[in-house]
Amino acid sequence: MDFYEKESVAIVGESGSGKSVLTKAFSGMLEANGSISAGSIEFEGQDLAKLKGARAWNRIRGGKIATVFQDPMTSLNPVLTIGAQITAVIRAHQGCSAAEARRRALQIMEKVGISDAARRFDDYPFRYSGGMRQRIVIAIALSCQPRVLICDEPTTALDVTIQAQILRLIKDLQKEFGYTIIFITHDLGVVANIADRVAVLYAGQIVELATTEELFYDPRHPYTWALLSSLPQLAAADGELYAITGTPPSLYSPIQGDAFAPRNPYALKIDTLLEPPLFSVSPTHFAKTWLLDPRAPKVQPPEAIRQLHEKLKASAGGEVFGT
Amino acid sequence: MAHEDREVLLSLKNVDISYGKGKPKVVKNVSFDIFRGETFSLVGESGSGKTTIGRAIIRVNSCSAGEILFRGQRISGKLSREQERQVVRHIQMVFQDPGASLNERATVEYIVSEGLYNFHLYENEEDRRRKVERIIGQVGLLPEHLSRYPHEFSGGQRQRIGLARAMVMEPELVIADEPISALDVSIRAQVLNLMKQFQRQQGVTYLFIAHDLSVVRFISDRIGVIYKGEIVEIAEAEELFAHPMHPYTRSLISAIPIPDPLLEKNKKLLRYDPAIHDYSVDKPYLEDIGNGHFVFGNAAELEEYRLCRGRGDAPPLKTPPPACEEPIVPSKQGGRTLAKKLALGVGATVAAAAAALGILLLLAIV
Structure with missing residues (x-):
């Protein structure tokens, strides 16, 4: 798949x-026993899959492609001050003087919404709240003006109110810095908030790729249907939630046919035999399911997720959308 | 009930x-x-x-x-x-x-x-x-x-x-x-x-x-x-x-991501700032405003909540007395920033007053 400049893609x-493995591949952070066994990753005309060694990666990672991780406590060093951690990154990548690095660090701290940055510069991470720490991690990631910002579940560990603030911050700063966001999450609400396009991953493969509107209002893959159906907002009146049966397949044993077939109530016979190709629904919308084959029987998506917009509008109530 | x-x-x-x-x-x-x-x-x-x-x-x-x-x-x-x-x-x-x-x-x-x-x-x-x-x-x-x-x-x-x-x-x-x-x-x-x-x-x-x-x-x-x-x-x-009544509840509800791009991208986020409550004289308590709906507030606030609930609409959004844009200051330095904001607020009022005076003067000249 392709990622374009200044867009937000959710995975x-x-x-x-x-x-996570997918994004680690293009920031050179795969585990020691992991390797890119096939294919290429092109970034600014360079094939990242062929990059070898830490030195080559260091030019890309941090400087051009930066990552924000899920847990801000584990991604910050507890025994270094916030200021030291930001300036270290700036100096490593931009090779400027300590005073200049400090000036830039303070600037970026102000940008991510740390009021009184100069005073908090020499504080240790434990004096920051979870949301503040995540702001610092974002500040570090953005300190070198990367072209790509990978966000690996950056808000999962945070409270909803803080999550909303961080999402807004990432979006606002995108307007200013013009980076591409690759946002990993399992929360479809967050997807709706931040993404222009969405890739749905199942058992290591993209099963559906679409613009956010297409994915929510015209999903084609049964797995996407299942994900949408399990939204608590669509629960039946008796409170019963839709649950996807079974568990994801183990990737150690080879999978025959469609990986989702054993859990798929819409599975066709061919799903157990042959892996489906990626069918194109529109120029921006692709799904990997035999249901899109012209020979397949016509199947309607489950009742629950049709008219998603109307249903959610009714349940969300008017207040939030008042002008 | x-x-x-x-x-x-x-x-x-x-x-x-x-x-x-x-x-x-x-x-x-x-x-x-x-x-x-x-x-x-x-x-x-x-x-x-x-x-x-x-x-x-x-x-x-x-x-x-x-x-x-x-x-x-x-x-x-x-x-x-x-x-x-x-x-x-x-x-x-x-x-x-x-x-x-x-x-x-x-x-x-x-x-x-x-x-x-x-x-x-x-x-x-x-x-x-x-x-x-x-x-x-x-x-x-x-x-x-x-x-x-x-x-x-x-x-x-x-x-x-x-x-x-x-x-x-x-x-x-x-x-x-x-x-x-x-x-x-x-x-x-x-x-x-x-x-x-x-x-x-x-x-x-x-x-x-x-x-x-x-x-x-x-x-x-x-x-x-x-x-x-x-x-x-x-x-x-x-x-x-x-019918969420307390401003904190409302901010919490508005922060829930809605899995619908059209709604989510146009949603208005409400922020809760405890500074909007003036509990210096009138102490707050938790009281039933009808239908087993309990809200924490002082007598004046509860009266307002009760009225709004009766009409079925949301209580008006309050803004804290002086301008407060970022309520997300960590608690440790809360006091100091608040003082700063107060000062800012006063500054803004003075500026506004000066501007008003200027306009009046202009009018007088015309």
Whole structure:
């Protein structure tokens, strides 16, 4: 798939579906026993899959492609001050003087909404709240003006109110810095908030790729249907939630046919035999399911997720959307 | 309303909790009732004291003031050994992290039967085995899983074991402390459905502690919203979402991401700033504004909430007296920034006054 300049792409899927592994591949952070076994990753005309060694990666990672991780406590060093951690990154990548690095660090701290940055510059991470720490991590990631910002579930560990602030911050700063966002999450609400396009990952493969509107209002893959159906907002009146049966397949054993077939109530016979290709629904919308084959029977998506917009509008109430 | 004729199973009365004598209270004057057979949820951000309340009920934390009643009897403070055992027997807990809350050196069979052993809730070995197998089947696991160890299971399965361990005791109250936060979206629904099923079959009462309002709405009968150790609003789930009154509740609801791009991208975020309340003279308290909808506020605010609820519309959004753009200052320096903002506010007023004067002068000249 392609990522364009200044767009936001969300990658959704269950744990173990390969979302994090995918992004680690293009920041050179795969585990020691992981390798890119096939294919290429092109970035600014360079094939990242062929990059070898830490030195080559260091020019890309941090400087051009930066990552914000899920847990801000574990991604910050507890025994270094906030200021030291930001300036270290700036000096490593931009090779400027300590005083200049400090000036830039303070600037970026103000940008991510740390009021009184000069006074908080020499504080240690434990004096910051979870939301503030995540702002610092974002500040570090943005300190070198990367072209791509990978956000690996950056708000999962945060409270909803803080989450909303961080999402807004990432979007606002995108307007200013013009980076591309790759946002990994399993929360479809967050996807709706931040993404222009969405890739749904299942068992290590993209099963559906679409613009956010297409994915929510015209989903085509049964797995996407299942994900949408399990939204608590669409629960039946008796409170029963839709649950996807079974568990994701183990990727250690080879999968025959469609990986989702054993859990798919819409599975066709061919799904157990042959892996479906990626069918194109529109120039921006692709899904990997045999249901899109012209020979397949016509199947309607489940009742629950049709007219999604109307249903959610009714349940959300008027207040939030008042002008 | 319908509440009066329902049996109160658990009742907190003016409970204060602090960690250590003389330390600040983390839970302040909390009172609420939980009725038999319902699901009551406590919602609030991290550090608001919701888990502390849950732990106080099972006597892990002690209350520094107030009391907790279970089936009409006091279960807080000093109790006899026997009374203490009864609390453990009838109130069970399900924890957030199913990995950390199961003994990794014990088999599933032992984990599930431990409570039965402690209270001799079985007639003979065969009866215990039968009970364990039945419960493990109800949570969707197989009898052969009983001889395995927790690490052999996935997160969702471990949470089922945690649930089985609680439910095998046939408790009257289960305190579920963020039981689904650590689980994947698709697994969440399975665990929640299971909890609902136990409620239908055994009539168990749940105290559900969570920070995720979107899930809570659909599983709770009533919801209590807690902010910095104080309950700010209690209402039935639909009532709370349709007519949230307290500004904190409203900001919390507005922050829930809506899985709909058109709505989510155009949504208005409400921010809560405690500075909008003026409690210097008129002290706030929690009061029913009708229909079992409790809101925390002072007399004037409550009057306004009551009027708005009567008309069915939302109370007007208040802005704090001086201009406050960023209420997200960490508590440690809250005072100082507020002072700064006050100064800014004064500055702004002076500027505005000067501008007005200028205009007047201009008019006069013309």
